[in-house]
Amino acid sequence: MVRNKRRPKTAIIIIVIVAILPLFIGKPYLYKAIAYNFANIDDYKIFDNNIVSASPQPAPWPLDDQYTQKIPDDLNSYLEKIRSAALLVIQDGKIKVEKYWLEYNDSSVTNSFSIAKSITSLLTGIAIQEGKIASVNDPVGKYLPEFASGEKAKLKIVHLLTMSSGSNWDESYANPLSVTTEAYYGSDLYKTATSVDIIKEPGTYHFYKSGDTQLLGLVLEKATGRSLSDYASEKLWRPLGAEHPALWSTDKKGGYEKAYCCFNSNARDFARLGQLMLDSGRINGTPLIDSAYYARSITPCNIPDDTGTPCNYYGYQWWIIPNEPSIYYARGILGQYIICIPQKNMVIVRLGEKRDEKVNDIPLEVFRLIEWGKTL
DSSP states (O other): OHHHHHHHHHHHHHHHHHHHHHHHTTOTTHHHHHHHOSOOTTGGGGSEEEEEOOOSSOOOOOEEEEEESOOOHHHHHHHHHTTEEEEEEEETTEEEEEEEOTTOOTTOOEEOTTHHHHHHHHHHHHHHHHTSSOOTTSBGGGTOGGGSSGGGGGOBHHHHHTTOOOBOOOOOSSOTTSHHHHHHHOSOHHHHHHTOOBOSOTTSOOOOOHHHHHHHHHHHHHHHTSOHHHHHIIIIITTTTOSSOEEEEESSTTOOBOTTTOEEEOHHHHHHHHHHHHTTTEETTEESSOHHHHHHHTSOOOOBOTTSSBOOSBSSSOEEETTEEEEEEEEETTTEEEEEEGGGTEEEEEEESOOOOEETTEEHHHHHHHHHHHTO
C-alpha cells in the first residue's frame, strides 16, 4: 500500500524534471523536439518561414504527347509502400509522367530536407558568377569573424562545399541533444553553426555535416548582404519561371534560413532545379552559375571519407552515382530526390515520407527510379 501511495508523487517529480530540464541545461529547443519527435515533410507548418517569390511571368511545363499519370503496377506498389507523395518525370523539357499520393497534388508544398543543400550550392555558384564571392578558395573568415583566427582560419568555402571542414559537428538525427537537432528545432542558428571547432585539417576528410552547409548559407548572407530567401527569389526562383512561391524555414521570425534542410515547394517547381543542372547551369543559354563551378558541382571531390578511400559520390553538395558518374542528384533524408539523367535529357523528382534501405550509401529507390527512367 505504501508503494502505491508513492507512485503519484514519483510521477509528479518526473514530470517536473522533464518540464524544467531543458531550461536547466540551456537547451529550450528540446520542448519542440519532444513535442514533434520526428521530422515530417509538412514541418514548415511548425516553423517560421521566409517567402521565396514565384516568377511574375511563370513558365508552366508543357505536357509531352505521351503524358501519363500511370506507372507500372510493381513500381506503383513499391512507391506506395515507402509512402511516396509525388513522382514527376520531365523529359526534353516536358512533363512525361506525373503521379501523386497521400492527398498531395501538383501544387502541394512539402519539405525537401537536404535538397536545400544543393540549392544553397547553386546560390553559391550564382554569387561567384556575380563576383559577390571571389572564389571557392576564399577563407570563411573573410565573411564570418568567428573563423578569422586559429585553426578556424584554415577553413575555406570549398571545404564547406565538399563536406570536408574537419569540424566537430555531430550529424546525429536520433540524439535529441545533438547539434543537428538543436539546429532543426532551435532559435539561434548563427550561434549553433559558428560554435563548432575544427578538429581535422580542412580538405583532408570528407564527412557529411549539415553544419557545413549552414555555414555556407551564413557566408552567402554576408557576401550578398541579403537573406537567402531574397537572394534565391531574385537570382534563382523567379528566373527559373517558378509557378508557386516557396517557403524557406527559419530559426525564428526574421531569423536565419535553415540553409541545410528546409526549402519547401512542390514537385513541378523542384524539377526546374534539375532542368537547370541538365542545361549546364544556364537559362535560355545564359549562364546563371559560373561554368567551372557547375562542372565541379557534379564531379566527385575525391577527398578520403571514413573508409579511407576517395569520395566518388559527392561534389559541391550534389550526389553522384559512382558506377554511372554522368548521373547526379539532390536528396533529402525522407526520400526527396531530384535526379538528373543527362543521356535521357531527363529529370525525375520523387517526394515522400519514407525511403528504402541504402546500398553503398545510395537509397534503393534511387537505383530503381533511374532504371525505370532509362526505359521511358
